[in-house]
Amino acid sequence: MQNVHHLTPEARRAFSALLPLLSRELKGLSRRDQQLFLLRLERYFQDLFDGVQPIYGRREEFGEFMERLACLMAQHYRARPEELKILDVERDLTPDWFQRETMLGYVFYVERFAGTLQGIEQHLPYLQELGATYLHLMSCLRPREGENDGGFAIADYRNVEAKLGSIDDLENLCRTLRKRGISVCIDLVLNHCAKEHEWAVRARQGEARYQDYFYMFPDRTLPDEYEKSLPEIFPDFAPGNFSYYPEIDKWVWTTFNEYQWDLNWTNPEVFLEIADIMFYLANRGVEVFRLDAVAFMWKRLGTNCQNQPEVYDLLQALRSCAKIATPAVVHKAEAIVSPDDLIKYFGVGKRFGKVSQIAYHNSLMVQYWSSLASRDTRLMTHVLSEFPHTPPNIAWGTYLRCHDDIGWAVTDDDAGAVKLSGLAHRSFLSNFYAGQFPESFARGEVFQHNPQTGDRRISGTLASLAGLEQALADRDERQLALAIERTLLGYALICGFGGLPLLYMGDEIGLLNDYSYRKNPDLAGDNRWLHRPFMDWDKAALRQAPNTVEQRLYQGVIKIIRARQRTPHLNSTYEATIVEAGNPALFAYVRHHPLGSLVGVYNFSERFQQISATLLSRQRIKQPYDQLEQRFVEVGDTLTLAPYQRLWLI
Ligand code: GLC
Numbered sequence: 001m002q003n004v005h006h007l008t009p010e011a012r013r014a015f016s017a018l019l020p021l022l023s024r025e026l027k028g029l030s031r032r033d034q035q036l037f038l039l040r041l042e043r044y045f046q047d048l049f050d051g052v053q054p055i056y057g058r059r060e061e062f063g064e065f066m067e068r069l070a071c072l073m074a075q076h077y078r079a080r081p082e083e084l085k086i087l088d089v090e091r092d093l094t095p096d097w098f099q100r101e102t103m104l105g106y107v108f109y110v111e112r113f114a115g116t117l118q119g120i121e122q123h124l125p126y127l128q129e130l131g132a133t134y135l136h137l138m139s140c141l142r143p144r145e146g147e148n149d150g151g152f153a154i155a156d157y158r159n160v161e162a163k164l165g166s167i168d169d170l171e172n173l174c175r176t177l178r179k180r181g182i183s184v185c186i187d188l189v190l191n192h193c194a195k196e197h198e199w200a201v202r203a204r205q206g207e208a209r210y211q212d213y214f215y216m217f218p219d220r221t222l223p224d225e226y227e228k229s230l231p232e233i234f235p236d237f238a239p240g241n242f243s244y245y246p247e248i249d250k251w252v253w254t255t256f257n258e259y260q261w262d263l264n265w266t267n268p269e270v271f272l273e274i275a276d277i278m279f280y281l282a283n284r285g286v287e288v289f290r291l292d293a294v295a296f297m298w299k300r301l302g303t304n305c306q307n308q309p310e311v312y313d314l315l316q317a318l319r320s321c322a323k324i325a326t327p328a329v330v331h332k333a334e335a336i337v338s339p340d341d342l343i344k345y346f347g348v349g350k351r352f353g354k355v356s357q358i359a360y361h362n363s364l365m366v367q368y369w370s371s372l373a374s375r376d377t378r379l380m381t382h383v384l385s386e387f388p389h390t391p392p393n394i395a396w397g398t399y400l401r402c403h404d405d406i407g408w409a410v411t412d413d414d415a416g417a418v419k420l421s422g423l424a425h426r427s428f429l430s431n432f433y434a435g436q437f438p439e440s441f442a443r444g445e446v447f448q449h450n451p452q453t454g455d456r457r458i459s460g461t462l463a464s465l466a467g468l469e470q471a472l473a474d475r476d477e478r479q480l481a482l483a484i485e486r487t488l489l490g491y492a493l494i495c496g497f498g499g500l501p502l503l504y505m506g507d508e509i510g511l512l513n514d515y516s517y518r519k520n521p522d523l524a525g526d527n528r529w530l531h532r533p534f535m536d537w538d539k540a541a542l543r544q545a546p547n548t549v550e551q552r553l554y555q556g557v558i559k560i561i562r563a564r565q566r567t568p569h570l571n572s573t574y575e576a577t578i579v580e581a582g583n584p585a586l587f588a589y590v591r592h593h594p595l596g597s598l599v600g601v602y603n604f605s606e607r608f609q610q611i612s613a614t615l616l617s618r619q620r621i622k623q624p625y626d627q628l629e630q631r632f633v634e635v636g637d638t639l640t641l642a643p644y645q646r647l648w649l650i
Contacts, residue, residue, distance in 0.1 A: 003042055011049040015041075017063065018070045025074035033085070037077050040092075040327060044320040047354050051317025055310055056268045065268045069275065073325035076279035080326060084283065087178070088327040098134075098183075098288075098330055098357060098500060099395045099572035102565050105185070107136040107402065108505035109151075110164050112534045117165040117173050126540065128180065130508065131561045134500065135177065136185040136290060138403060140164065144194035144259060147522050150403060150532070152187070152292060153194035153260045157277045167284060174285025185288035185332065188278060191296045192260040199273075200261050204248055212267050215253035215299065217242070222301075223251050229302055235450045237525050255296050255305075265297050265314055275321050282326035291315065291356065294345070295335040307341040315355045316347065332358035332397060336404075338411065339363055343388040353391030361396040361499060363387070366409050368400060368490055369465070370425070373432040373440075375605040377587040378418040379410065379425070384589075385578035386414070395572035396499030400490045401465075401507055403532055405447040405457040406433070423454060430456035433465055441467030441479065441486075443513060445527050461531040462487060463510040468549070472512075480549065482606050484510075485644035488556040489602055492628065492646035495564040496600050498576045498591060508557045509539050509550045563628045567648065569598035576600070585609045586641065590619055597621060599649045603641040610638040616649060624649040 004012050022041075026034045052069075056062050080088075091097060106127060114120045117137075127135065139151025142159040151161070160167050174184045193200060203210040217223055223242040230241050233256055242251045243258040253262040263270050278289060294315060298308035315333065322329040333345040333356040342362065347355035367380035390396075408429045412422035431437040433444040434456070444460030463469060467483035470476075487510070494501045505511075517529030543554035564570055569591050581588040585605040591598040597619040603609050613635045616624055624633045627648040633639065641647065 004045075007042075007046050008049075010053075011046050014049055014063075014066055015045050018066060021067055022070055022074055025071055026078065029078055033077075036089075037074065037324070040324045041073075044323045048317055048320035048324070050350070051313045051315075051320060052271070054313050055266070055317075056271070059268065061268070065272070068272055069321070072272065072276055072279065073321060076276075076283055077325045080283050081285075083175070083178075084285065084326070084328060087287075091328045095393065096571070096573060099393075101567055101570040102131075103133050103395075103500050104131050104495075104561060104564075105134040105136060105397070105500055105502040106130060106132040106505065107138065107399075107502050108535070109138045109403070109532060110140060111161075112532060113505055114535075116163070117160065117169040120173060121176060124176075124180070127182070130503070130558070131565065132503075133181055134183045134185060134288065136288075136502065138187065140170065140186045141189075144196040147257070147259065147525075148194065149257055149260060150526075150528065152189055153192075153196075153257065154189050155194045155196040156198075157188075157193075158280060170286075171284040174287075178285060178287075183287040184285065185290055186281065186286050187292050188274075188281070188289040189292040190263070190274060191293040192254075192256060192262045195259045195261050197261075204245060206248060209269075211248075211250075213264055213270055213273075214261050215264050216248070217251040217253075218249070220251060223253075225301060226299070226305070229304055231304055231453075232450065234448060235452075236448045253299070256293070262296070262299075265310070271314070271317070275318065278318065278322065278329075279325055282322065282329045287328055288330050288332055288358070290332045290334055291318075292334050294333050295337050295341070307335070307337055307344065312344050312347065312351055312355050315345070316351055319354065319356060330358060331356040332360075334360060336360065336362045336407065336409070338409065339383070339387050343390065346391050346394045348388070353393045357393065358395050358397050358500060360402075360502075361398050361497075362409060364396070364493070364497060365399055365401075366406065368493055369406060369433065370408075370410065370429060371587060371604040372466070372486060372489075373429055373437075373442075374425075376584050377581070377602075377604050378584050379414065379420065380587055381578055381580065382418050383410075383414050387578075390575050392573050396497070397502050398494035398497050398499040399502040399504065400494055401462040401504045401531060402502070403504070403528065405459050405528055407455070407457045427454065427456075430458060433458040433460065435470075441470055441483065443469045445513075445530060447527055459527045459530045461511055461513050461533065462490070462504065462507040463553075464513040464531075466490070468510050469512045472549070482643065484549070484552050484556065487553060488560065489604070489644045489646055491557050491560045492648070493587075493600075493602060495560050496567075496570060496628075496646070496648050497589070498570055498572050498574065500572065501564070503557075506533055506535055508554050509536070509543060510553045511536060511539070560628065563630070563648065567598065567627045567650075568595060569593040569650065579615065581615065582612055583609055586611055588615060596650060598627070599624075599647075601639075601641065601647045601649070603643065603645045606643040608643065609641050611641065613637055613639055615639075621649055 142156040144155045238257045243254045295306040298310040299305045345359045408426040415422035433442045443464045447457040447459045466486040471479035514533035517523040523529045542548040542550035576589040587602045
C-alpha cells in the first residue's frame with residue numbers, strides 16, 4: 001500500500017500510472033530494496049512532478065516521458081552497487097552530512113595536482129593532513145581536444161579525460177576515498193556540450209533528432225532579437241552568443257565559446273539524456289555534482305536569459321530524481337549571480353529547500369576582496385545583511401578563489417546605499433587588483449575588459465592578489481607578514497561564516513601566479529590560467545620547515561581548520577546574522593546555535609581596531625573565549641583587534 005496522501009490529485013494519478021511499470025522494472029531486487037525505492041519515490045514524487053510538469057506537462061508525450069524517466073531511475077537503482085546503496089541509507093539517516101563543521105572541500109585540476117586519477121592516492125596523506133572530506137576533481141570528464149575552456153567543453157560525459165585515466169580509475173578512486181570519509185565532486189556541465197560531442201556531430205550531419213538538442217536558427221532574425229538583451233560572457237575572445245555553421249547553414253546558440261553548444265532543455269530528450277548520465281556517474285561513486293553554468297539553462301526573449309524560473313524547476317526535478325534513484329548524491333549549483341537570484345538556487349516559496357543543496361557564495365568572496373582593498377567593510381556589511389534567508393537544509397560553498405576570474409558583482413544600488421558610486425568602486429577594485437592603483441599590494445591581471453559596460457574582471461592567485469608576490473619581490477618582511485595575515489583572515493572568514501569551505505589547491509602554501517600558460521597556444525588567450533598553477537610539491541614540503549612562508553601560511557590555515565572542526569556552531573543548518581560592528585574596518589556576525597551564540601569579528605585593516613563590548617554582551621557572552629586561539633579574551637568597555645585579526649568568540 002502506498003502512502004500518497006501528500007500528493008496532489010494530478011501527481012497521484014501520474015504516480016499510480018507508473019506503478020505497474022515499476023513493479024516490472026524492479027523485479028528481481030530484494031523486497032526491501034524494492035520497498036526502499038518506492039518509499040523514496042513517494043517522498044520525492046511531488047517535487048519531481050512539480051519540476052517537470054510546468055516544463056513538459058503540456059506535451060502530448062508527457063505520460064511517456066514520465067514512464068521513461070521512471071524506467072531510468074529504476075534501472076540505475078537496480079544497477080547501483082551494494083556499497084552505494086548502503087551509503088544511500090546512511091545519507092537518508094544523516095541528511096546534514098554536507099552541512100557539518102567537519103566538512104572541508106579541496107578543489108583542484110586533477111592533472112595539475114597529481115598528474116592522473118591514480119596519482120591522487122599518493123597524495124592522500126597530504127589531503128588527510130589538511131582534513132579534506134570533499135574533493136572537487138576538476139576537468140575530469142572527457143573534453144574536446146585542444147582549447148576546451150579548462151575542461152568545460154565536454155565531448156563525452158561517460159568517459160574520463162584520457163590523460164587522467166579511465167572511468168574505472170574514477171570509480172576506484174571514489175571507492176578508496178569513500179572508505180576514508182572523503183566524497184568526490186565532479187563537474188556536470190548542464191548548459192552546453194562541446195561541438196565534438198556525438199549529439200552535436202550528428203546535428204551537424206543534419207539529423208533532425210539531434211538538431212533539436214540545440215538552439216539552431218536558419219538566419220539572424222531571432223539571434224538578433226535575443227542579442228538585444230543578452231550580455232557577453234567572454235567579450236574578448238568569444239564575442240556574441242551565436243555561431244554560424246555553413247555545413248548546415250544555421251546559427252547555433254553558443255553562450256560561451258564557439259565550440260560550446262548550448263543544450264536545448266525545452267526538449268525532454270535532453271532532460272532524459274542528462275538524467276541518465278547523472279545516474280551513471282553516481283553509480284560509479286560520484287557523490288556531489290557541481291552543476292556548471294546553470295543560470296543559463298533557459299532562454300527567454302527580451303531577457304538576459306539567466307535565472308529564468310524554468311531553471312529552478314529543472315534543477316528541482318534533477319535533484320528529486322537523484323533523491324529517488326541515487327540518494328547519496330547532492331547538487332551544487334554554480335550560479336555566479338546577484339543575491340536575489342542566487343537564493344533561488346536553494347529554492348524559495350514553493351520550491352523552498354528543494355532546488356540544490358549547495359551553491360557558491362559569490363558575494364562573500366567578492367566582499368572579502370572589496371573590503372581588503374578599501375579597508376572598509378560598510379559595503380560588505382550592507383550587502384550581506386540584506387541577503388535573503390536560506391533554508392535550513394543547505395550549505396553555502398564558501399571560497400576565496402577558484403579556477404575562475406573574479407567579477408565585481410557589486411550593484412549600483414548596494415554601492416549607493418553606502419554612499420559609493422558603483423561604477424567608481426568597481427573600477428577601483430579592478431585597478432587595485434591589477435596592481436594599477438598606487439598603493440596596491442596586489443598582482444593580478446584584467447580578464448575580459450568590456451568597453452561597453454566598463455567591466456574588468458580579475459585573474460590571479462589568492463597569494464598574488466593578497467600581496468605575497470609583491471612582498472617577496474620587494475623582500476619586504478613587513479608586507480610579507482601582512483600578506484600572510486590577509487590570507488589567513490580570508491581563510492578564517494570562509495571557515496567561520498557557515499557553509500562548506502572550498503579551499504583552492506595551492507592557496508594553502510601560497511602558490512603565486514603562474515605565467516607559463518602564455519607559452520601554450522591552447523591556453524595563452526585565457527589568463528585565468530594565471531591562477532591554475534601546477535601543485536608545487538617542493539613548496540608543499542616546506543610546510544614543515546620552520547619560518548618559511550609556506551610553513552607560516554600552511555600552519556595558520558591548519559589552525560583555522562582544526563578550530564572549525566571543534567566548533568559545532570559552524571554547522572550550516574544555522575545561518576549567520578550580520579551585525580553592525582560600529583567600526584568601518586571591522587566585519588562581524590552572530591551565529592545563533594543551541595549551544596549559545598558565536599560572534600565572528602574580522603579586522604580588514606593593517607591597523608589596530610576597537611569594537612564595543614556591547615556587541616558581546618548583547619549576545620550574553622560575558623567571558624568571551626576565542627575558538628581560533630583557544631583562549632579567553634580580555635574585554636573592558638572595548639575589545640581590541642590586531643591588524644587583520646579574526647576572532648570566533650563563544
Ligand atoms: C563555469 C566555469 C567556467 C567556464 C564556464 C563555461 O562558469 O566555472 O570556468 O568557463 O562555466 O563552461
